Amino acid sequence: MSFLTAFLTNLAEAAAETTTVAASSGFHLSGLDITLIIVVILAAAVAGLYFLSRWATKKYDTQQTQISKMKQSATIYVISKKHDKPGNVNLPKVVMDQIPKMGRHMKMYFVQAKIGPQIMTLITEKNVYNAIPEKKTVKAELAGLYIVSIAGLKTPQEMKQKQKDKKEKAKAEAKAAKEAKKNSKK
Numbered sequence: 001m002s003f004l005t006a007f008l009t010n011l012a013e014a015a016a017e018t019t020t021v022a023a024s025s026g027f028h029l030s031g032l033d034i035t036l037i038i039v040v041i042l043a044a045a046v047a048g049l050y051f052l053s054r055w056a057t058k059k060y061d062t063q064q065t066q067i068s069k070m071k072q073s074a075t076i077y078v079i080s081k082k083h084d085k086p087g088n089v090n091l092p093k094v095v096m097d098q099i100p101k102m103g104r105h106m107k108m109y110f111v112q113a114k115i116g117p118q119i120m121t122l123i124t125e126k127n128v129y130n131a132i133p134e135k136k137t138v139k140a141e142l143a144g145l146y147i148v149s150i151a152g153l154k155t156p157q158e159m160k161q162k163q164k165d166k167k168e169k170a171k172a173e174a175k176a177a178k179e180a181k182k183n184s185k186k
Contacts, residue, residue, distance in 0.1 A: 076113040
C-alpha cells in the first residue's frame with residue numbers, strides 16, 4: 001500500500017511541475033486552435049481510411065480474379081468441419097508460412113475432406129462452410145486449398161427456411177408423440 005501512495009504522490013508532483021512549466025512558457029491555445037487541430041486530425045484519419053479501403057478493394061479484386069482462373073471442379077467427401085485457428089489445424093508448412101501474422105490468430109473455417117485417395121484440410125468462407133454437409137460427398141469448385149463454392153449452394157434465405165422447417169417438423173413430431181402418449185394412458 002505504501003508503494004502505491006508513494007507512486008501516486010510522485011505522479012501528482014510531476015503533473016504539478018508540468019503545469020507550472022507550461023504556464024511559465026507563455027504557450028496558450030485558444031478554443032479555435034484546439035478545434036482546428038482536432039478537425040485536421042480527423043480529416044487525416046478519414047483520408048487514411050479512404051485510401052486503405054481503396055487498396056484493400058483492389059487487392060480483393062485481384063485475389064478473386066486469380067481464384068476464378070484457378071478453380072477446378074472436384075468431387076470431395078467431407079469428413080469433418082472446424083472453425084478454428086490455423087495453428088490448431090493440420091495445414092502444410094508452406095501454407096502456414098504464407099498466412100499473415102494476424103491471420104494466424106484469427107479463427108477460420110476449415111473442412112477436412114477426402115479428394116481422390118488423399119485426405120486434405122481445405123479453407124472456405126462462412127456461407128460455403130454452413131452449406132457443406134458432413135459425412136457426405138459433394139461436388140465443389142476448388143482453387144488450391146480453397147473451396148470456392150459447392151454445387152447446389154443454398155442462399156442464406158433458403159438456409160433459414162430449411163432450419164425453420166426442421167424446427168416446425170420437430171415441434172410437430174414432439175406434439176404428436178405427446179398426444180400419442182396421452183392417448184395411450186386412456
